[in-house]
Amino acid sequence: MQNPYEADRIHDIVREGLAQVLGSSVDEITADATLVSDLGAESLDLVEFRFEMETKLGVALPKSNVLDQLASALGGSEQLYDERGGISELAAEVLRRSAFGYSEEQVHAGMRPYEVAAAATSAHWAAFTHRIFDHLPEACTECAADKAQIAPSGKVQCAGCGAALEAATGDEVMAEGVRAALAALGHAQPVG
Numbered sequence: 001m002q003n004p005y006e007a008d009r010i011h012d013i014v015r016e017g018l019a020q021v022l023g024s025s026v027d028e029i030t031a032d033a034t035l036v037s038d039l040g041a042e043s044l045d046l047v048e049f050r051f052e053m054e055t056k057l058g059v060a061l062p063k064s065n066v067l068d069q070l071a072s073a074l075g076g077s078e079q080l081y082d083e084r085g086g087i088s089e090l091a092a093e094v095l096r097r098s099a100f101g102y103s104e105e106q107v108h109a110g111m112r113p114y115e116v117a118a119a120a121t122s123a124h125w126a127a128f129t130h131r132i133f134d135h136l137p138e139a140c141t142e143c144a145a146d147k148a149q150i151a152p153s154g155k156v157q158c159a160g161c162g163a164a165l166e167a168a169t170g171d172e173v174m175a176e177g178v179r180a181a182l183a184a185l186g187h188a189q190p191v192g
């Protein structure tokens with residue numbers, strides 16, 4: 001099923017959710033304001049934000065991060081860091097190819113993992129959240145219709161019978177993105 005959401009609409013919902021969690025106005029949540037440095041988000045805020053998106057949109061944002069998933073895809077973290085604890089070019093490239101859509105300016109080799117985490121903006125989370133809706137089932141299990149629509153609640157439902165649709169989880173989408181990035185970079189991966 002095709003993603004029924006437009007990217008801008010998801011960004012609005014993400015910004016509203018962040019404003020609610022951070023107790024700020026939606027206007028402050030600009031596309032390039034970083035959640036941690038500019039908006040003062042703490043890890044508990046991000047847990048709450050994940051819960052908000054689950055309630056509003058019915059999606060499960062990832063609990064893991066790209067670096068952890070990359071380490072598990074490569075069977076270890078040796079290739080991810082330089083001797084000073086900064087991320088490697090490979091790690092930076094996989095991050096830039098992830099559904100978050102980091103630019104070269106935002107994520108580059110040599111950054112510390114906490115700096116990578118601090119680089120995330122509402123636009124990155126919106127891009128990732130939008131990508132989750134690219135992973136809807138092929139057809140409705142209730143009526144076999146193959147079109148999705150947005151229910152008044154904001155969740156996604158079958159356009160044929162109105163059944164709730166479950167997209168892949170954020171962790172699944174992230175893991176698939178990591179595998180695809182490694183494959184595109186010609187990186188051999190362990191099986192499994």
Ligand SMILES: [Zn+2]
Nearest residue numbers: 140143158161
């Ligand atoms: Zn249906």
